[in-house]
Amino acid sequence: MERKVTEKKKFLVEVAWETCNQVGGIYTVIRTKVPAMVEKWEQDYLLLGPYFKQTAAAEFEPLAIDVETPVGRAIAWMRAQGMEVHYGNWLITGKPKIVLFDLASLMKEVDIVKGRIWENHKISTLGVEELVNQTIIFGELIRLFLGQLAVENKAKKDIIVHFHEWMASTCIPDLRKEKVKISTVFTTHATMLGRYLAGNVPNFYDVLDTFDWHKEAKHYGIEAQASFERAAAQKADVLTTVSDITAKECVAFLGRIPELILPNGLNIQRFAALHEHQNLHSLYKKRISDFVMGHFFQNQPFDLDQTLYLFTSGRFEYSNKGYDLTLDALEILNRKMKESGSRKTVIMFFITKQPYHSIDPEVLHSRAVLDEIRENCQAIEKEVGEKLFQASAASKDLTLPDLNDFVGEYWRLRLRRTVQTWKTNARPKVVTHLLKQEDDIIRNLHRTQLLNHAEDKVKVVYHPDFIVSTNPLFGLDYGQFVRGCHLGVFPSYYEPWGYTPLECMARGVPTVTSDLSGFGDYMMQIMRDYEQWGVSVVNRKTQNYQESAEQLANLLFKFVQQSQRDRIMQRNRVESIADTFDWSNLRGYYDTAHELAVMKRRK
Structure with a gap:
């Protein structure tokens, strides 16, 4: 008689420094993936993160623990030891269960923990910055929790723990040494050394295999x-990363070949009717146009129907993010558009966080006066409309009355004075804020003379802050701003994945990426005709810098020459393939990693 094998149930724990703690891109990875994970795992899914009162107040809902469950008993055990552990729901789509650890409740033990880490693993933590101390204590709290969870579980379920980035993973070596009964997956989204070296070493990828990781780590102060x-990476059961490009860094810096690549996704919002995303583009484009009128029309009016909005965004990593290449390509594009007699105007937005004193008062004032002009015009429109209706009804002939007769002297004078005070001979500002110091973007703009001269076909708006709905210049959140633009430009030199071009696709906006970004590399692997779907890829692997700048300029010039009909069709195509990157389709990569971790631990 054949014996029936019943598969043991599994329980998944995901650990990240950015769980319920928005710091960077990993927050987006975790948050957007949650609904797909909850759909599969239901109650057998738990997230771990650090407790910070300010962020928890907005995103965390406390719940009473259930001591009938292994998780509840593990939390109760930690609390009995004097540690502050919070349990509840993360208030995002999917409402997953989450455990947050208050680092302050164990921070006094940091030197003892650091001593044990040195004794067991020879990892030096002398004189580290405060953030490293926090991650060490975060790791110690996770170690204690997972150790007790494994005890309380009594081997009833296979516990899989998925760690994201080094900041959540300082405890992995100890968990392995103590033979805690869990299966572990470690995902590096970008190596520490890669991020430092790419911005400082010319031809970084060509010499990747020549670096001494320990020597370089000491040199940059990140030992x-x-x-x-x-x-x-070496002690986890399974090592994964987000792209083939970063996999090469794992070999060079982490000493291990990743078993799997886990591409990142988003929750893709699809519309029942295709025209809906076009309607949203038009709505948000008009809001951007309001800003453009306020910023440029004081001195340089141009045809908004012939104007294209391009943007780039991300952390201020001047070379890594390709801001340098974008600026040099814009100089070439400006020249090409002038020489061809193009009737188009390109507005290029740089959206990145930099230290500033405040929004430039002159920029704010210009926008405020434009709003007053609009109010005046709306008042005149109302006055003229009513009088025109009455005159038309009483008219004995079919001629149109003189509309000037319907405008009162008060409104004529007020409108004339408002417009007069608004107009100026000053060149439109390049940067919207008062920066604390000149940076590489400003220096490049002065070198290339892309300073919003009247004859320029390419205008630049540098906005050194995040775009949020409370922003007085746009009144849009970032997603709405993206949807209102015509093209996203992200020709990165170092980009392990690259959410910004993916966010464009999710909103039906064509995008430019590079073959050195994980996203661009992935697109080239899965789609031969990716250009037909609104994705352009700049070759930065085999071309030199100038050749890549020329290629990018040509791609932008080709886009500028498209008709409105062509752009609408392209947006429809982009929107139609966005589902490729929905987490419901990409979760399978994670499922494979988790299964592999269990298989490896059972051997």
């Missing part, structure tokens, strides 16, 4: 961080 990352 502890790089050591934790390497130890986590």
Whole structure:
């Protein structure tokens, strides 16, 4: 008689420094993936993160623990030891269960923990910055929790723990040494050394295999961080990363070939009717146009129907994010458009966070006066409309009355004075804020003379802050701003994945990426005709810098020459393939990693 094998149930725990703590891109990865994970795992899914009162107040809902469950008993055990542990729902789509650890409740033990880490794993943590101390205590709290969870579980379920980035993974070596009964997956979204070296070493990818990881880590003052990352990569049951490009860094810096690539996704919002996303584009484009009128029309009016809005965004990493290449390509584009006699105007927005004093008062004032002009015009429109209706009804002939007769002297004078005070001979500002100091973007703009001269076909708006709905210049959140633009430009030199071009696709906006970004590399692998679907890829692997700048300028010039009909069709095509990157389709990569971790631990 054949014996029936019943598969043991599994329980998944995901750990990240950015769980319920928005710092960077990993927050987006975790948050957007949750609904797909909850759909599969239901109650057998738990997230772990650090407790910070300010962020938790907005996103966390506390719940009473259930001591009938292993999770509840593990939390109760930690609380009995004097540690502050919070349990509840993360208030995002899917409402997953989450455990947050208050680092302050164990921070006094940091030197003892650091001593044990040195004794067991020879990872030096002397003189590290406060953030590293926080991650060490975060790791210690996770170690204690997972150790007790494994005890309380009594081997009833296979516990899989998925760690994201080194900041959540300082405990992996200890968990392995103590033989805690869990299966572990470690995902590096970008190596520490890769981020530092790419911005400082010419031809970084060509010499990737020549670096001494420990020597370079010491040189850049990140020995502890790089050591934790390497130890986590080597001690986890399964190592994964987000792209083939970053996999090469894992070999060079972490000493291990990743078993799997886990591409990142988003929750893609699809509309029942295709024209809906076009309607939203038009709505948000008009809001951007309001800003453009306020910023440029004081001195340089142009045809908004012949104007295209391009943008780039992300952390201020001047070379890594390709801001340098974009600026040099814009100089070439400006020249090409002038020489061809193009009737188009390109407005290029740079959206990145930099230190500033305040929004430039002159920029704010210009926008405020434009709003007053609009109010005056709306008042005149109302006055003229009513009088025109009455005159037309009483008219004995079919001629149109003189509309000037319907405008009172008060409104004529007020409108004339408002417009007169608004108009200026000053050149439109390049940067919307008062920066604390000149940076590489400003220096490049002065070198290329892309300073919003009247004859320029390419105008630049540098906005050194995040775009949020409370922003007085746009009144849009970032997603709405993206949807209102015509093209996203992200020719990165170092980009392990690249959410910004993916966010464009999710909103039906064509995008430019590079073959050195994980996203661009992935698109080239899965689609031969990716250009037909609104994705352009700049070759930065085999071309030199100038050749890549010329290629980008040509791609932008080709886009500028498209008709409105062509652009609408392209947006429809982009929107139609966005589902490729929905987490419901990409979750399968994670499922494979989790299964592999269980298989490896059972061997």
